[in-house]
Amino acid sequence: MTRAHSSRGPLLTSNLPQLQNLIKRDPAGYKEEFLQQWNHYQSVMLIFEHRPAEHAEQFRELVTFIAQVSQCYPVETATFSSQIASLLLRSFSTLAPDTRKSLVQNLVLLRNKGVINSIELLQTLFPLLSQTTSTSLRSFIRRTILLDIRTANQKAQNHKLNRSVQAMLFGMLERGMGAEMIGDKGKLRERLNEAPRRSTDEAVWAIALTKELWKRGVWKDEKTVSIVALGCIHPSAKVQKAAYYFFLGSEDDDEPCSEEEDEGPDIKQLKHQRLVKKKTRSEDRKIAKAVKIAKKKTKTNDDAKGNTNFWAIQLIRDPQTFAEKLCDHLQRYDKRMSLDHKVLIMQLLSRVMGYHKLCVLGFYGYVVKYLTYHQLRVTVILVALAQSVHDLTPPDVLTPVIRKLAHEFIHPGVGSEVIAAGLNAIREVCRRQPWSMEEDLLGDLVEYRKSRDKGVMVAARGLLQLYREVNPGLLKRRERGKTASMANSSVTPLPYGHAPKPAVDIEGIQLLQEQNHSVSDDRGEDNWEGWEVESDSDESSSDWIAVSSEDEGDIVISDSEDDGDRSTRPPAPKEYSATPHPVESIATTKILTPADFALLKKLKSESSPHTSEGNRGTKRKANSTSAAIESEQATFVTEADIMGPRKRVKADYEERMASVREGREGREKYGSKKGKKSKDVPSSTTNRQKARNKPVMMILSSNAVRSKKRASLREKQQRLRKGKR
Known part of the structure; x- marks a missing residue:
């Protein structure tokens, strides 16, 4: 060996x-x-x-x-x-x-x-x-x-x-x-091409890979969103666009990963091969399977196109700072960016402002200059404007915007489509902040309900119906409707900054109740151990006035109802019960320690809908969060909401031919089928065969019959020689 x-x-x-x-x-x-x-x-x-x-x-x-x-x-x-x-x-x-x-x-x-x-x-x-x-x-x-x-x-x-x-x-x-x-x-x-490309390419690939991992459900946490959020303020416009498309839920054609995506089987090529190759049942099944896959992929792409990624917007860390950076970036580099790029920033900024109810007042001053009917992509800008408004937006900031919309879009010098778009945009803004409308302007706008154009009439009626529900006091008495007139009292919306009901608990504190967690007593020193607590000697306490022991006798603090004059006290609110609920008792009767808040944060993170089970990208979501997302998508504004109903435009040649081809799909070649199905060899009938089946009274006065009667002997002989009768 x-x-x-x-x-x-x-x-x-x-x-x-x-x-x-x-x-x-x-x-x-x-x-x-x-x-x-x-x-x-x-x-x-x-x-x-x-x-x-x-x-x-x-x-x-x-x-x-x-x-x-x-x-x-x-x-x-x-x-x-x-x-x-x-x-x-x-x-x-x-x-x-x-x-x-x-x-x-x-x-x-x-x-x-x-x-x-x-x-x-x-x-x-x-x-x-x-x-x-x-x-x-x-x-x-x-x-x-x-x-x-x-x-x-x-x-x-x-x-x-x-x-x-x-x-x-x-x-x-x-x-x-x-x-x-x-x-x-x-x-x-051109200057962009001369700039160093390596850092830009690295950033583009960082965004592309992060988006792919999010799409496949591998990463669904705040750090993933923070990576893409950092790309929104990157110096490269290409990196910014890739990050914007992530939050807006649409695909970027310039993205590296999108070029290498599997577009599915080529149906046209398979059908051509079917004509050339031998016809077999396996080839038919293969084509049918490919058509099914292609339709499914097309439907998935259509569903994902234009849907805002609300899960990612919800996970943005410090959304106020993020929105302010976007607005500052939009204003600072306005002359360096193309209109499409600026529209992307407007769309993302409006989504963040509307979802988190942020107040970035500089955005409204910036968008006013684009509110003209001849502006390119003005419908998308109107959608962004309406989406950015919420009930916490100051009305005095929106009033000049509504005036500009009425001045530019709603007057006799423009087309009916422009007037309808302006009325619909004003309606969507006022739906979110009713106090931004002026009484005189509203009276002029609702008069367009008498217009002969259907789109303008529907838009004006929608604005009128909105204020009949939220604030009929701004309308004239004859325009308030039957419900408001019979009530004999005007229904007004809540004043600006007022909530429908006061806050009675802390967000997520019910998780402590569900875990049978007894909130620790605030007097226990063990629960404050290891946490930074301000001492009495801090500089922040210098504003307090020191009260000597000699003056303590002049100050009387008592909770008893028998002390003092009871008539000077304001009455207790009647809408609240004297006995608080279990959750309210924790929020109103106990002082939560840092340890309690740490446990509360842990419970909230565990119950978060983005926590994946086994990290297989499962989409189990909490009911409350799903309801909030569904309600947000329900109020989502689209370009169709701004344009309103429109008359059907006459189809051009390409559209008519496309309709004809669609009608021919799934059937045999068009034409008469008479005499083709009943014969072994498909063929049509002659005119003589068709004449035999005609009624006698139909052919008695025909030219053929009358010519036979008037024919001479020589003509009859010639006809017989040819084999005709």
Whole structure:
């Protein structure tokens, strides 16, 4: 055996696949041969770094061989993975395409074999995304990153890996945050091409990968949203657009991941192959399955298009600061950005303001200059304006906006569609803040209900009906309607800043009650241990007036009803019960300690609808949160709400032909089917055959019969010779 083994040595040296197979069977028996190849790899590595073009093929073969058997000799190959990773990061642009692909594939192989962990692999792959120019290699790297993170979080949350990956994505975004903002308007695009592209490409890929992980349900937490929120204020316009589309729920055509998405089977190509190839039942089933998949994918894309990502907007950390940064960015770089880019910012800012009920007053002053009927994409701007308004928006800020809408959109000098859009926009704004309307202006607007145009009439009636319900006092007596007139009292909305009912508890405090948690007594010192508490000697207490013990006798504080004059006390509110409910008793009779608030925060995070079970992206949501999201989507304003009902426009040639083709689908070739189904060989009937079936009285006065009667003898002979009667 020893002689045979030694005689095979020279052969194994030149046949690496055979040696690889033998090493996997007996690592200890072939350790000498492996060390020989390992030393050869080290020497080739040194030569390859100086002259990569000469020994590229030999170097790839050695790297592939060592990667396949590295798990058999972990001590000897301890530095192998770091050498490959450093070579890729250091000399990726100078390597040949085949060498790049081979090194990346072998590095992924080491991860699959467990030689390196996910963090070591991802630290190498993330920088390569922005450097590679090969579409296939970039697609392979992207799939590897997504698959590795998804697999690691499949059974349970891998918090260590998630924190490391999120830190990498944050770093990819922050590396370009100090650059100057270069917009995408006109000649500024040329300057954008001259700017450093690496930081921009890294940021684009960071946003794209984060969106993909969110879409697949791997990440559904605040840190994921924070990564995309940071991209909204990135200096690159391309990165900003990718982040805006994430919150708005639509797809970006320029996004790298969107280009490589599977668009489904090509139905047209399959039908063409069906005509050329042999007709079989398997081909028919294949086409039917492909059509079903294509319809399902089209329906999914249509459902996802234009739907705001309310879950992500809800998880924005410090939404007020985020909205103020967006508004400041919009005003500062107004002349550098194109209209489409500014519209995206308006849409996102309005969604955040409307959902979180924020007051960013600078937005209304900015949007006023775009409220003209000849402005491009004015309907989308009107939608953003209406969506940003809520019951906490100051009415005095909205009143000039409504005046501008009425002045620009509602007058005899514009078309009926413009008037209808203006009335609908004013109605949507006033629906959210009724106090923003003036009485005189409302009286003029509701007069348009007598218009002959259907769209204008419906829009004016909608505005009239709105104020009949919320504030009929602003209408004239004859316009208030039957209900308000019979009530003999005007129904007015709540004053600005007033809530329908006062707050009686703390948000989420019912979770403490459900957990049978007894709120600790505020006098216990153990519950305040480890928490920072202001002392009596702080500077903030300097505003308090010190009262000496001698003056304490002049101050009488008593809860007894027998002390003092009872007539000077305001009466207790009648709408509240003397005995509070269980939740109210905790909020009104106890002082919650920091430990109680920490437990409350933990319970709220555990019951959050974004917490995934087994991290498989399950979409189990709490009933209260789902109801809030559904109500928000119900009040969502669309362009159809602004435009209102419109007359059907006459179809052009393309639309008519599309309708004709749609009617021909699913049936045989059009034409008469008479005489085709009853015969073995399909054929039509002649005119003589059709004449035989006619009634006699129908053909007696025909020209053929009368010509026979008037025919001469010679004409009858000629007819008989031709075989005619």
